[in-house]
Amino acid sequence: MAPEGARDHQADAASNPGEPGTGSARASRSAGSRPSDSPPAEPPRIETLLVLGASGDLASRLLLPALGQLLTVEPDRRILLVGAGAEQYDEEQWRTRVSDAFRSSQASGDAVDELLSHTRYRSADLTSDDGVRSVLDECEGAVAIYFALPPAITFRACQALERIGVPDGSVLGLEKPFGSDAASAHELNELVQRIVPERSIHRVDHFLGRTTVLNLLGLRFANRVFEPLWNSTHIERVDIVYDEELALENRARYYDHAGALVDMLQSHLLQVLAIFAMEPPATLGEADLRDAKSTTLRATQVWGGDAAGSSRRARYTAGRIGDRTLPAYTDEAGVDPSNETETLAELTVEVGTWRWAGVPFTLRSGKAIGRKRREIMVTFREAPRVPSGLEGEAPANVLHIALAPERIALELNMNGPGDPETLSREVMQADFDPGRLKAYGEVLRGILDGDPSLSIRADTAEQCWRIVEPVLEAWRAGTVPLEEYAAGSNGPDAWRTSIR
Ligand SMILES: NC(=O)C1=CN([C@@H]2O[C@H](COP(=O)(O)OP(=O)(O)OC[C@H]3O[C@@H](n4cnc5c(N)ncnc54)[C@H](OP(=O)(O)O)[C@@H]3O)[C@@H](O)[C@H]2O)C=CC1
Numbered sequence: 177m178a179p180e181g182a183r184d185h186q187a188d189a190a191s192n193p194g195e196p197g198t199g200s201a202r203a204s205r206s207a208g209s210r211p212s213d214s215p216p217a218e219p220p221r222i223e224t225l226l227v228l229g230a231s232g233d234l235a236s237r238l239l240l241p242a243l244g245q246l247l248t249v250e251p252d253r254r255i256l257l258v259g260a261g262a263e264q265y266d267e268e269q270w271r272t273r274v275s276d277a278f279r280s281s282q283a284s285g286d287a288v289d290e291l292l293s294h295t296r297y298r299s300a301d302l303t304s305d306d307g308v309r310s311v312l313d314e315c316e317g318a319v320a321i322y323f324a325l326p327p328a329i330t331f332r333a334c335q336a337l338e339r340i341g342v343p344d345g346s347v348l349g350l351e352k353p354f355g356s357d358a359a360s361a362h363e364l365n366e367l368v369q370r371i372v373p374e375r376s377i378h379r380v381d382h383f384l385g386r387t388t389v390l391n392l393l394g395l396r397f398a399n400r401v402f403e404p405l406w407n408s409t410h411i412e413r414v415d416i417v418y419d420e421e422l423a424l425e426n427r428a429r430y431y432d433h434a435g436a437l438v439d440m441l442q443s444h445l446l447q448v449l450a451i452f453a454m455e456p457p458a459t460l461g462e463a464d465l466r467d468a469k470s471t472t473l474r475a476t477q478v479w480g481g482d483a484a485g486s487s488r489r490a491r492y493t494a495g496r497i498g499d500r501t502l503p504a505y506t507d508e509a510g511v512d513p514s515n516e517t518e519t520l521a522e523l524t525v526e527v528g529t530w531r532w533a534g535v536p537f538t539l540r541s542g543k544a545i546g547r548k549r550r551e552i553m554v555t556f557r558e559a560p561r562v563p564s565g566l567e568g569e570a571p572a573n574v575l576h577i578a579l580a581p582e583r584i585a586l587e588l589n590m591n592g593p594g595d596p597e598t599l600s601r602e603v604m605q606a607d608f609d610p611g612r613l614k615a616y617g618e619v620l621r622g623i624l625d626g627d628p629s630l631s632i633r634a635d636t637a638e639q640c641w642r643i644v645e646p647v648l649e650a651w652r653a654g655t656v657p658l659e660e661y662a663a664g665s666n667g668p669d670a671w672r673t674s675i676r
Pocket residue numbers: 228229230231232233234235260261262263300301302303323324325326327329351352353430
């Protein structure tokens with residue numbers, strides 16, 4: 177049902193010819209009507225990329241450089257870039273900002289030049305109907321609306337869009353965190369689905385655009401040697417680790433309310449788990465791929481149903497990483513120590529399926545960690561029997577699938593080198609080229625081409641909250657102590673035994 181006073185964007189322009197709203201954006205759908213989700217024969221061509229929050233960190237550090245890279249790799253692509261945000265930029269300042277971002281990704285070529293000559297920016301309050309309408313008026317044709325805004329502002333901008341309506345064929349790109357719990361994610365899902373159909377909603381998780389994550393598909397399903405072993409009969413445990421040297425990096429406004437569990441595990445690492453553990457999809461089309469991921473996440477819950485027993489949290493104190501001296505997290509600008517925000521989170525979950533019953537999946541991510549480690553570590557069960565006569569240890573094989581950089585390594589027991597009767601540990605390693613596009617480039621390509629395969633579907637966004645909610649509740653109730661580790665260490669001493 178359309179809210180009282182809701183009007184179509186085009187109708188609005190027609191009935192108020194002197195007001196903003198007479199630009200070239202067209203909205204031929206009535207605001208508030210439920211968009212159809214039947215797949216179009218061919219998705220409409222997106223003519224404009226509208227970045228809301230274009231003056232922010234995400235836009236300038238990741239999104240615009242990725243756009244530049246995409247246009248360099250695909251010089252025939254044409255797109256009008258419209259930026260919008262609270263900041264005031266004149267035309268020259270905006271163009272300089274975009275070209276600086278493009279320079280940072282060595283972007284060049286016809287498509288880049290063409291974009292730079294037409295790009296525009298409008299300063300507006302994106303929580304108001306007038307503000308949102310004024311930026312839509314700068315757009316042409318079908319628009320990809322990318323919300324690089326704080327989550328609360330995104331919600332209000334979507335409410336405005338629901339009232340105004342969007343041009344036919346438009347798509348939405350929504351950043352994480354998507355909601356703050358399952359209920360708010362559900363509410364946001366309902367809101368955005370009233371604006372455009374589900375297949376036009378791209379809930380962004382840039383880990384799904386990483387080559388290393390995408391390579392899991394080829395590794396698992398294009399080889400004979402892994403998939404037959406990819407189950408609880410042969411795999412003992414799986415660790416998905418993303419430990420960073422980066423600390424808070426002036427992001428207290430966001431991070432101090434999120435913490436490591438929400439920032440990394442609830443989103444990125446559960447997505448990686450889903451691709452690692454899902455059943456083989458028949459195709460990589462969005463329906464097959466996203467159904468397979470969704471089924472896996474629906475079967476996932478905290479280990480043994482015990483949120484407190486299966487999770488740990490810690491926060492960094494002052495320390496050093498390389499030549500950088502870091503203050504304690506609680507002394508960082510903008511941090512409120514009473515929020516008890518964790519900077520290191522660990523959670524063990526189970527995937528309750530025939531394939532994975534009894535295999536612990538441990539997800540861990542921390543900031544200001546001395547040993548940068550970003551990988552999926554698959555520990556196999558030990559060989560059932562080593563023939564008498566072979567000397568030495570035969571520990572379990574371990575497969576390391578790096579999430580960054582692009583590498584895969586398999587720890588094997590061999591008796592080849594040296595004494596042929598004595599076992600030794602050897603590592604078979606392959607380094608491969610990064611993809612043509614960085615993660616955000618893949619994300620943008622999916623959005624601009626109307627392919628939601630690498631986006632998170634509505635149900636999955638809610639499932640990921642359902643999985644971590646018991647942990648958030650246990651932590652809020654204080655049943656899991658907030659431990660400490662020195663910045664530059666590998667986490668609290670007592671945790672050392674858990675992940676190698
Ligand atoms: N930065 C990152 O590395 C990542 C960020 N994200 C997500 O991206 C989103 C944006 O993050 P980030 O760029 O870091 O945040 P910033 O705070 O740096 O940027 C937010 C932008 O929104 C603008 N803005 C805020 N309120 C309004 C308003 N009422 N009207 C118009 N513009 C407004 C800000 O303008 P002004 O500055 O003038 O107030 C700014 O341009 C968040 O959801 C975040 O979780 C996701 C992954 C990584």
